[in-house]
Amino acid sequence: MSKIKIGIIGAGSISEQHFRAYSHHPEVEIYAVCDLNEERAKAKAEAYGAAKVFTDYRDLLALPDIHGVSICTWNNSHAEISIAALEAGKHVLVEKPLCQTVAEALKVEETVRRTGKLLQVGFVRRYGSNTEILKKFIDAGDLGEIYYAKASCLRRLGNPGGWFSDIKRSGGGPVIDLGVHIIDICWYLMGKPKVKSVSANTYNRLGNRSNVEHLDFYKAADYNAALNTVEDMANALIRFENGASLMVDVSFTLHAKKDELAVKLYGDKGGAELEPELAIIAEKYDTILNVAPQVDHPSFDFIAGFQQEINYFIDSSLGRTETRSPVEDGVEVMKILCAIYESAAQGREIEL
Numbered sequence: 001m002s003k004i005k006i007g008i009i010g011a012g013s014i015s016e017q018h019f020r021a022y023s024h025h026p027e028v029e030i031y032a033v034c035d036l037n038e039e040r041a042k043a044k045a046e047a048y049g050a051a052k053v054f055t056d057y058r059d060l061l062a063l064p065d066i067h068g069v070s071i072c073t074w075n076n077s078h079a080e081i082s083i084a085a086l087e088a089g090k091h092v093l094v095e096k097p098l099c100q101t102v103a104e105a106l107k108v109e110e111t112v113r114r115t116g117k118l119l120q121v122g123f124v125r126r127y128g129s130n131t132e133i134l135k136k137f138i139d140a141g142d143l144g145e146i147y148y149a150k151a152s153c154l155r156r157l158g159n160p161g162g163w164f165s166d167i168k169r170s171g172g173g174p175v176i177d178l179g180v181h182i183i184d185i186c187w188y189l190m191g192k193p194k195v196k197s198v199s200a201n202t203y204n205r206l207g208n209r210s211n212v213e214h215l216d217f218y219k220a221a222d223y224n225a226a227l228n229t230v231e232d233m234a235n236a237l238i239r240f241e242n243g244a245s246l247m248v249d250v251s252f253t254l255h256a257k258k259d260e261l262a263v264k265l266y267g268d269k270g271g272a273e274l275e276p277e278l279a280i281i282a283e284k285y286d287t288i289l290n291v292a293p294q295v296d297h298p299s300f301d302f303i304a305g306f307q308q309e310i311n312y313f314i315d316s317s318l319g320r321t322e323t324r325s326p327v328e329d330g331v332e333v334m335k336i337l338c339a340i341y342e343s344a345a346q347g348r349e350i351e352l
């Protein structure tokens with residue numbers, strides 16, 4: 001049986017996870033690679049045996065036998081490339097965030113409806129085994145109604161530079177880059193309640209601290225610290241129509257003792273921590289229990305999470321299952337992210 005042909009657009013840092021996962025998928029052939037940087041595209045094509053290399057994504061999309069594409073480019077091209085790919089009849093896996101604005105998100109959603117193709121948003125944390133385990137407890141009612149969640153993704157030093165710190169190409173700093181993951185995972189586990197309002201603050205107090213030595217961090221493929229037009233820290237309180245609330249803080253840099261990743265959910269029957277380590281909090285026979293699930297990966301397993309995301313993309317595109325991260329969810333998360341920036345800019349709560 002011939003394999004499904006996949007194209008990968010954007011061959012920078014995160015694309016490696018897509019290349020690796022597709023290369024381990026028994027039904028997939030990585031057929032074409034595209035990057036503005038031809039050398040980078042060629043290197044990936046060589047490493048993963050791809051037949052075709054392009055520098056213009058339109059040439060890749062013109063290949064009739066491409067079944068689907070991963071879009072791993074800067075955020076400013078996600079909407080444009082997603083729409084072009086869908087219109088060319090391809091299924092799309094687009095890295096997070098879906099795009100930069102709510103208007104763009106709605107256009108992508110409309111194109112999905114019109115073309116009938118699949119668009120899966122790269123909310124990779126939904127595909128982590130720790131999330132899958134916790135979701136079973138939540139769906140079975142162990143937490144009851146989740147009325148509060150709290151999430152932090154704080155880097156003391158971790159502005160990835162390059163396009164990430166150029167607001168025109170990224171759309172923002174840690175809110176759109178890191179906040180997108182933790183806001184999405186809380187919202188998903190809370191049962192996707194309708195957002196009512198957002199109140200937020202953003203800060204540009206420390207710059208990118210590219211002067212700091214002796215500490216390594218994630219960098220864009222074209223790392224450059226010269227331009228930095230994004231916030232370095234933000235916090236937000238998100239209210240939902242069902243009365244639940246979510247409190248979030250994120251940073252690219254902060255005078256913190258160490259990096260921190262925490263995702264916590266509180267229900268009326270029990271609680272849970274997804275990060276830094278899966279834990280379930282219960283009450284039984286008038287006693288509080290902290291339950292530590294005995295699993296290989298109590299926190300997010302990057303490699304396995306991406307493999308599961310790609311497996312879902314392929315299975316959903318073939319109609320075998322439903323994606324866990326459809327375009328509608330990308331739109332709702334964009335509304336929250338944009339409301340955070342709007343609230344911070346206006347210095348007041350934004351009603352959605």
Ligand SMILES: NC(=O)c1ccc[n+]([C@@H]2O[C@H](COP(=O)([O-])OP(=O)(O)OC[C@H]3O[C@@H](n4cnc5c(N)ncnc54)[C@H](O)[C@@H]3O)[C@@H](O)[C@H]2O)c1
Pocket residue numbers: 009010011012013014015034035036037040055057072073074075077095096097122124162163177219220221222
């Ligand atoms: N899921 C995750 O955990 C995760 C982690 C990191 C980054 N990302 C997302 O992945 C995307 C890429 O991030 P990265 O860290 O790989 O950045 P990167 O800078 O390392 O790589 C991006 C690549 O895209 C190429 N590119 C940009 N615009 C293009 C276009 N129009 N056509 C073809 N190529 C183009 C660039 O030349 C570059 O090689 C971003 O949207 C980012 O938010 C997701």
